[in-house]
Structures are given as C-alpha cells and as structure tokens.
Amino acid sequence: MMTATRQKPEVARPKAAGRLFYVDNARTFAIVLVIALHVSISYGGSGSWSYVEPTSDVPTAALLTIFNAVVQSFTLGLLFLLAGYFTPGSYDRKGTRRFIGDRFMRLGIPLVAYIVFIDPIINYEHAVRNGLTHQSFLTFWGRGLADVSFGPGPLWFVQTLLLFSLAYAGVRSLSRGSRPAPKAEPANTGGRDAESDTDGRAGGAIPSNLHVLLFALTLGAISFLARLAYPVGKEFLSMQLGFYPQYVALFAVGVLAYRRDWLAGLSAAMGRVWLLVGTVGIALLPVLMIAGGALSGSVDSFIGGFHWQALAYAVWEQVVGVGLCVGLLVRFRESVNCHGRLARAMAAGSYTAYIIQAPVIVAVLLAARTVHVYPLVKFAVVAPVAVALCFGIAHFVRQLPFVKKIL
Numbered sequence: 001m002m003t004a005t006r007q008k009p010e011v012a013r014p015k016a017a018g019r020l021f022y023v024d025n026a027r028t029f030a031i032v033l034v035i036a037l038h039v040s041i042s043y044g045g046s047g048s049w050s051y052v053e054p055t056s057d058v059p060t061a062a063l064l065t066i067f068n069a070v071v072q073s074f075t076l077g078l079l080f081l082l083a084g085y086f087t088p089g090s091y092d093r094k095g096t097r098r099f100i101g102d103r104f105m106r107l108g109i110p111l112v113a114y115i116v117f118i119d120p121i122i123n124y125e126h127a128v129r130n131g132l133t134h135q136s137f138l139t140f141w142g143r144g145l146a147d148v149s150f151g152p153g154p155l156w157f158v159q160t161l162l163l164f165s166l167a168y169a170g171v172r173s174l175s176r177g178s179r180p181a182p183k184a185e186p187a188n189t190g191g192r193d194a195e196s197d198t199d200g201r202a203g204g205a206i207p208s209n210l211h212v213l214l215f216a217l218t219l220g221a222i223s224f225l226a227r228l229a230y231p232v233g234k235e236f237l238s239m240q241l242g243f244y245p246q247y248v249a250l251f252a253v254g255v256l257a258y259r260r261d262w263l264a265g266l267s268a269a270m271g272r273v274w275l276l277v278g279t280v281g282i283a284l285l286p287v288l289m290i291a292g293g294a295l296s297g298s299v300d301s302f303i304g305g306f307h308w309q310a311l312a313y314a315v316w317e318q319v320v321g322v323g324l325c326v327g328l329l330v331r332f333r334e335s336v337n338c339h340g341r342l343a344r345a346m347a348a349g350s351y352t353a354y355i356i357q358a359p360v361i362v363a364v365l366l367a368a369r370t371v372h373v374y375p376l377v378k379f380a381v382v383a384p385v386a387v388a389l390c391f392g393i394a395h396f397v398r399q400l401p402f403v404k405k406i407l
Helices: 021-042 058-129 137-147 153-174 209-229 241-260 268-291 308-335 341-367 375-397 401-406
Strands: none
Touching: 021 058, 021 308, 021 341, 021 375, 058 137, 058 153, 058 241, 058 268, 058 308, 058 341, 058 375, 058 401, 153 241, 153 341, 209 241, 209 268, 209 308, 241 308, 268 308, 341 375
C-alpha cells in the first residue's frame, strides 16, 4: 500500500560560491526590527516619531524603551557593516565613475524623492492633526520647500550611506597605487545585483574575542565622548552624531571583512560567545536603568553629558551592539543560510520597505488610533501589521518600470 509523502517547500540552497542568503536574511531581520522600533515609539518607547499616543503606563514605557535600546544598539550598525562589506566589490567591478553614478541613482534618487514628496505629506498630516496649519497642502508644500524645512526622516540612513560611499570612492581614487582584489559583489544594500562569487579575495587573520571586546569598549568610550557634544536625540543635518562612532566604525569593519573574508571565517564557537554576551547584556539593561534612576521618569543622564550613566550606557550599547552583530551573523550563517519563497521576496524588497516605512507606519497608526486597548498589546498587534504592509507594498512598488531600475 502506497502512502502519501508530504512534499517539503521549495528552498534555495546556497552554492559554494553564490548569493549569501544568510546576509540577506540578517538584513531583512534588522529592517523588520527598525520598523517595529518606530511603532514602539508611538506607544510609549523612547525616541522621536511623527505620531505618538502618550501613555502613563510605566510597564509599557519601560519595556518598549528597553526594546528600543536593544534594537538601536545593533540594527543600524549591522546594516552599515553589511553595506561596507559589499562596497569594495561594487567599486572593484564598476570603477569610480560608474560606482558613484550607481550610488547616486540607488541612494540619491530615493533620498530626494522622500524629502520632496513623502516627508511633506507626513508633516502636513501632523500639522493638520495638531491644529498647526490651515493651509492647503500645495501651499504648505511650496512654503516648506522654499524654507528647506522638510528632511530625510528614516532615510538619514540612506543619506549617510551615500556620504560613506562617496568617501570610500574618494579614498580609493586617491590610492590607486595599490591594486584591489578583483571582482566579487555578493549583494548590495537593496537586494538587487546580488549574485556573485566570493573568489578573488585574500583571507586574513580573524579577530579574536579579545580584539572584539577591545573594539567594543573603545567604541563605547568614543561614543560617550561624542555624546558630550551631541547627546542622543540632538541632530546635525538630520544625523544624530552621538550614534555615528558605531556607524563609521562598523562600515569600515565591513570593508575589512570583505577583503579578509571575515564573515566566512568567524567560527561557530565565537558566534555563540558573542550571542551570549549580547543576551546577557540585554538582561542587565533593566538593572542599569534602575541603578541610574530611570524609574524616576527621566533618562536624560543616560543619553549624554558628563554622567556615569551616560558612560555606562554608551559602553553597554557598544558591547551589546557589536556582540549581537557578530553573534547574529554567525547564527544566520550557520542556521538560516537558505531562502524560501517568503524570505526571498522579503530580501528583494527590504530596501524598498525601509524607504516607504514612514508613511505606511503612520497610516497604520492612524487607522488604529480609535482602538483603545492596553498599549503593550496594541504594539504587539500593530507592529506585525506595519511590517507586513511595508514589505507587501514594497513588492508592488518594485514592479513599477522606472522604480524597478532604482530599487
């Protein structure tokens, strides 16, 4: 008697030299968390967002603030590290002019489109909802453009990545005497042109656990010093410079990781060590917050200035952030180095989802504003909906002829 066999879903397995599926998956995971972070701010977590429902519920505010701190500690740093990883191969293959042109197309056009079209809509809705304007949208839009009052919003990341890419191209063009390793571009930050091989790169000594720890501690000290002038929340040209020591350092680490093939060389044991360090660090954050007086309702002493809380938080943030970057990359490489249909679709649309997240999130928050439930429960329901819509809409946006060439 024949028995029916259950077919396994189609899964794309990695080749010896091909697309780095685990990197796609790690990037998608980071962007999902960034979207959830922005929803969290709306329901009581620390941070700044265009729509906020004030809450006096202390457990919700505390848990969402911890969630935001953990997400902030590593997600953007991880995205910069991966962007740095794919930059040398792209430059090697394209050369200076084509590389710069590609960066302006893939980063510059979405950035300008957001500032000129998307941010004005979000700002207008906020102004009308709060009784700050009675102008028509066209009048509001025209005056805002004239006053240069619109900004990149979440696309500060794209703006920064464009600056980092131009800086990298400048350094490479000034140091042409040393020939780079040829070709190889495993993927790019948007998921397009992502096929490559990993040949043509010389390996290098893998950093030890001590090297990683010293790097994280140094980064924590530098972040503390940066926040004496630019505490968390203070912006310069839409960039919170208090976070930038990590972003600059991890972008540079990504470049080195590509040249020395560190992502493939990190051992599973080392990944477990740093995932444990990150996990323990997360568990210790509530202790740090309580000891620093955060339960009194103010976290000002943590975000910058000459306070022991600011130093402790900066060191905590970098040790946890660097630890999670190392630990999660190894975990994804060892356990999630494949693509199912959903993972493949999300990876392809991750960059677009990041770009369109702000208007999508605001629309979801406004749609849910009349639902009165416990704020933590509301976050748990709204965040997945916002993530699903961001990636779902991104899939259709990428089908548009001109847009598809960019995203």
